[in-house]
Amino acid sequence: MRLTVPHMGLLSTAYTRVLRQHGVDMQPPPAATLKTLNLGVKHSPEFACLPFKINLGNMIEALDNGANAILMPGGYGPCRFGYYGVIQEQILRELGYRFRMSTTDNPDRLSDMIDTIREISRIRNRFDGYRVFFLILMRMAALDRATALYHYYKPREINREDTDTVLRQAVRLIDLADSYPRLFRTMPEITRMFRAIPIDKALNPVTVGVLGEIFVVIEPFANLAIEKKLGEMRVEVRRGVWLSDWLNDRFRFRPFRRNQTTYAKKLARGYLNYPAGGESIETVGKTLLFQKKGVDGVVHIMPFTCMPELVASTIITRISKDRDYPVLSLTFDEHVSEANIITRLEAFVDLLERRRDEGIYRH
Amino acid sequence: MKAFIGIDVGSVTTKVVLIDHAGTVLWHSYRKTQGQPIRAIQSAFGALRRDMGDVVIQGVGTTGSGRKLADYVVGADVVKNEITAHALSAIHLIPNVRTIVEIGGQDSKLILIRNRVVTDFSMNTVCAAGTGSFLEHQAVRLGISVEELGNHALAASSPARVAGRCTVFAESDMIHKQQMGHNLEDIVAGLCDALVRNYLNNLARGKDISAPVIFQGGVAANPGIKAAFERELGQEFIVPVHYPIMGAIGAALIARTTKKTRFRGWQVAEQQLSTSSFYCPDCPNSCGVIEINNRDGVIARWGDSCGKWGNLGE
Numbered sequence: 026m027r028l029t030v031p032h033m034g035l036l037s038t039a040y041t042r043v044l045r046q047h048g049v050d051m052q053p054p055p056a057a058t059l060k061t062l063n064l065g066v067k068h069s070p071e072f073a074c075l076p077f078k079i080n081l082g083n084m085i086e087a088l089d090n091g092a093n094a095i096l097m098p099g100g101y102g103p104c105r106f107g108y109y110g111v112i113q114e115q116i117l118r119e120l121g122y123r124f125r126m127s128t129t130d131n132p133d134r135l136s137d138m139i140d141t142i143r144e145i146s147r148i149r150n151r152f153d154g155y156r157v158f159f160l161i162l163m164r165m166a167a168l169d170r171a172t173a174l175y176h177y178y179k180p181r182e183i184n185r186e187d188t189d190t191v192l193r194q195a196v197r198l199i200d201l202a203d204s205y206p207r208l209f210r211t212m213p214e215i216t217r218m219f220r221a222i223p224i225d226k227a228l229n230p231v232t233v234g235v236l237g238e239i240f241v242v243i244e245p246f247a248n249l250a251i252e253k254k255l256g257e258m259r260v261e262v263r264r265g266v267w268l269s270d271w272l273n274d275r276f277r278f279r280p281f282r283r284n285q286t287t288y289a290k291k292l293a294r295g296y297l298n299y300p301a302g303g304e305s306i307e308t309v310g311k312t313l314l315f316q317k318k319g320v321d322g323v324v325h326i327m328p329f330t331c332m333p334e335l336v337a338s339t340i341i342t343r344i345s346k347d348r349d350y351p352v353l354s355l356t357f358d359e360h361v362s363e364a365n366i367i368t369r370l371e372a373f374v375d376l377l378e379r380r381r382d383e384g385i386y387r388h
Numbered sequence: 389m390k391a392f393i394g395i396d397v398g399s400v401t402t403k404v405v406l407i408d409h410a411g412t413v414l415w416h417s418y419r420k421t422q423g424q425p426i427r428a429i430q431s432a433f434g435a436l437r438r439d440m441g442d443v444v445i446q447g448v449g450t451t452g453s454g455r456k457l458a459d460y461v462v463g464a465d466v467v468k469n470e471i472t473a474h475a476l477s478a479i480h481l482i483p484n485v486r487t488i489v490e491i492g493g494q495d496s497k498l499i500l501i502r503n504r505v506v507t508d509f510s511m512n513t514v515c516a517a518g519t520g521s522f523l524e525h526q527a528v529r530l531g532i533s534v535e536e537l538g539n540h541a542l543a544a545s546s547p548a549r550v551a552g553r554c555t556v557f558a559e560s561d562m563i564h565k566q567q568m569g570h571n572l573e574d575i576v577a578g579l580c581d582a583l584v585r586n587y588l589n590n591l592a593r594g595k596d597i598s599a600p601v602i603f604q605g606g607v608a609a610n611p612g613i614k615a616a617f618e619r620e621l622g623q624e625f626i627v628p629v630h631y632p633i634m635g636a637i638g639a640a641l642i643a644r645t646t647k648k649t650r651f652r653g654w655q656v657a658e659q660q661l662s663t664s665s666f667y668c669p670d671c672p673n674s675c676g677v678i679e680i681n682n683r684d685g686v687i688a689r690w691g692d693s694c695g696k697w698g699n700l701g702e
Contacts (some may be wrong), residue, residue: 058671058672059672059673059674060672060673061672093649186695189695250693286526333667342594349507351507351508364453365495367469368453368469368471368511369466369471369509369511371469371471371472372469372471372472372506372509375468375469375472375506376505376507376509377470379505379506380505380507381587383503383505
């Protein structure tokens with residue numbers, strides 16, 4: 026069995042090496058390119074969202090490369106994503122592919138995840154299953170930590186692309202850290218690498234909170250590398266949704282990090298009292314949090330036809346009015362115009378800079 | 389004499405202005421880009437040199453969708469997006485302006501300003517209905533020039549109701565109205581109303597359009613559209629004298645803070661520049677990479693998503 030799992034940000038780096046070491050024949054899809062997107066779009070229903078299309082493209086490319094089993098996170102989900110696996114399986118079968126498909130039944134339950142690992146790998150012992158699963162989670166948290174450092178150093182870098190090079194090296198080091206001790210030794214090393222980047226210490230960059238549907242937020246291919254673009258405009262990104270937080274809310278592997286979903290629910294109270302699916306509650310709650318914390322503005326990104334985020338976008342427009350807080354909503358799909366996105370981001374950053382200057386002059 | 393240049397390379401037209409430090413327009417040029425932005429910039433600079441060759445250029449700003457290209461051609465000190473450029477020139481002209489309606493060749497913008505700061509903006513994302521290109525196309529179809537369109541609209545007695553959600557449907561609806569026997573004036577006025585409705589539905593939804601409102605961009609030349617806006621919103625739309633070149637003026641205004649200019653000098657009008665493009669074969673993204681060449685070789689490249697070509701060019 027050659028197993029493939031569709032990409033989601035850096036997630037595949039967290040599990041591929043570890044699972045291989047336990048006997049899983051992993052065949053990760055090639056990194057998403059225009060070809061992936063075109064394949065996905067060609068075989069998807071038009072109004073399925075961008076994550077569906079990129080996932081499907083990933084699956085087709087992986088199957089073409091020799092994979093014969095697909096694991097799709099799903100079961101029930103926070104939005105349509107929950108039944109995507111079922112539809113993708115049907116589309117692939119109609120295209121004539123032969124493969125085994127499994128969908129995680131209940132991605133919120135730890136025992137379910139451990140069962141999945143024991144099913145696909147040589148691991149039989151339940152305790153070993155936990156050990157491996159938590160190592161994967163810790164590796165994901167390490168990848169997110171490196172990304173957060175990237176957000177801090179990118180706008181301050183003096184030589185263009187320095188920070189991107191360091192991030193690539195950091196991801197490589199985390200990939201190689203295949204045991205708990207190695208991972209713990211790697212983290213200080215990564216911090217040192219970022220600290221060594223020559224930066225403009227005097228720069229006090231504008232800060233922008235990036236929020237929205239989790240797939241488009243964490244997948245640079247889906248959002249036209251919006252975090253890099255902002256960094257190049259000398260903006261410090263404060264990302265509001267992280268894959269490791271999503272996992273931590275379910276599996277509590279970082280005991281000192283508060284449950285972000287519960288926290289967002291508390292923050293959103295008054296504007297959105299019930300989760301409306303997807304990351305809607307996080308988007309609303311964290312917009313309010315960023316406003317309170319003095320982050321200069323929020324960029325809200327979502328896939329076209331994403332219902333939960335559309336609900337959230339209407340509510341944060343209201344927050345923006347009530348609290349005089351700048352918010353920019355951007356929608357992504359295969360028809361997105363990069364020139365349009367860049368112009369709007371630049372104008373938004375100008376707006377934030379001007380507002381900040383006015384504030385300085387006034388006080 | 390010391391002066392600043394602003395260049396606005398739009399989808400349909402290329403605008404070049406020369407201003408003094410106070411922001412007074414000394415010279416301006418407005419010409420069709422005709423798909424050849426480099427040539428349009430160069431011919432504008434040729435004319436600028438002939439007319440105003442003795443001025444000392446202290447700063448150059450570029451804006452518009454071709455702002456990056458313009459930067460490589462002339463050597464710019466600031467490269468700014470068109471929203472900021474339009475806002476700055478409008479604020480310079482009317483300091484208490486609160487709303488800017490800008491409709492150009494292929495895009496339209498709504499910019500809200502409070503206390504001289506942009507507080508909100510929107511831009512058309514999916515549909516070019518209501519922009520200059522569409523109006524021009526329809527004028528040709530009706531057998532009149534785009535300049536006459538507005539006066540025809542003003543002469544209408546009872547504007548026809550034209551569907552304005554989509555350019556294709558608007559066109560077929562206009563044909564239908566012609567076949568029903570509506571006269572030209574009423575159809576043109578109906579078209580203006582439809583475009584205004586389209587603009588307000590797409591860009592202005594939920595936004596507070598309050599006076600003073602400035603109406604700029606090429607389409608502001610059309611008194612029919614201006615009248616339709618004023619009817620729909622019950623507010624006066626101010627069309628500045630320099631309405632089609634406001635973006636270029638904004639770019640020049642921003643360039644006023646330049647300390648030492650990167651402007652390459654008047655020879656930019658004569659330099660031999662050519663562009664070429666190729667698809668990068670290194671990954672399936674197949675990015676279309678654009679190269680600008682002068683006689684000595686490649687001077688700039690862009691268009692790649694990974695940065696490997698763009699970085700070589702610097």
